[in-house]
Amino acid sequence: AQSVTQLDSQVPVFEEAPVELRCNYSSSVSVYLFWYVQYPNQGLQLLLKYLSGSTLVKGINGFEAEFNKSQTSFHLRKPSVHISDTAEYFCAVTSYNNAGNMLTFGGGTRLMVKP
Amino acid sequence: EPEVTQTPSHQVTQMGQEVILRCVPISNHLYFYWYRQILGQKVEFLVSFYNNEISEKSEIFDDQFSVERPDGSNFTLKIRSTKLEDSAMYFCASTGQGIQPQHFGDGTRLSIL
Numbered sequence: 001a002q003s004v005t006q007l008d009s010q011v012p013v014f015e016e017a018p019v020e021l022r023c024n025y026s027s028s029v030s031v032y033l034f035w036y037v038q039y040p041n042q043g044l045q046l047l048l049k050y051l052s053g054s055t056l057v058k059g060i061n062g063f064e065a066e067f068n069k070s071q072t073s074f075h076l077r078k079p080s081v082h083i084s085d086t087a088e089y090f091c092a093v094t095s096y097n098n099a100g101n102m103l104t105f106g107g108g109t110r111l112m113v114k115p
Numbered sequence: 116e117p118e119v120t121q122t123p124s125h126q127v128t129q130m131g132q133e134v135i136l137r138c139v140p141i142s143n144h145l146y147f148y149w150y151r152q153i154l155g156q157k158v159e160f161l162v163s164f165y166n167n168e169i170s171e172k173s174e175i176f177d178d179q180f181s182v183e184r185p186d187g188s189n190f191t192l193k194i195r196s197t198k199l200e201d202s203a204m205y206f207c208a209s210t211g212q213g214i215q216p217q218h219f220g221d222g223t224r225l226s227i228l
Binding site: 032034036042043044045046049051090092101102103104105106107108 | 119121146148150156157158159160163171173206208210214216217218219220221222
């Protein structure tokens with residue numbers, strides 16, 4: 001069984017400030033990790049993914065995340081946020097077993113960028 | 116870029132009625148999924164579908180739920196007798212062969228009265 005914990009339900013930040021959204025996971029098998037963003041009244045859009053290789057992955061809109069296996073974390077960062085980054089961010093994990101690759105999501109973090 | 120499309124965007128139904136939510140996955144994708152998100156809660160997996168059969172389902176996906184791929188393009192979720200607690204946003208997703216991320220539609224907001 002897998003689980004994902006997003007420690008912060010809301011993160012308020014001023015425009016142009018850096019931000020880190022935290023994600024920790026637990027799993028008994030190797031996992032693949034994702035961050036999705038959900039803008040108001042829209043679906044889930046893939047921000048970035050870690051499948052293999054470099055533990056630092058870059059995504060769209062200037063976001064990046066670092067996979068840390070020893071700490072079972074996959075924190076999302078952006079050095080300078082914009083008002084348009086205001087959205088809900090979901091961390092998700094899957095193990096790609098033979099039965100399919102269902103995603104297990106964290107509870108989400110609402111990023112609120114203030115002018 | 117190809118998209119997953121879902122219809123309708125909002126469905127209002129009386130409790131006890133049947134409802135069908137429709138999805139058109141990306142055309143060359145092979146794995147299809149339904150998730151739901153109750154207001155204010157996390158996104159939860161319902162079911163995955165591959166090669167015309169269910170490959171995995173959660174405990175939420177009880178006998179009231181069913182999925183079907185009636186033709187080469189549509190993927191549907193049916194709720195036989197809706198309950199108030201079925202009110203949620205339902206997301207369809209699809210992915211291709213191998214280790215690939217899932218692509219999500221914009222969702223159908225289901226409101227049960």
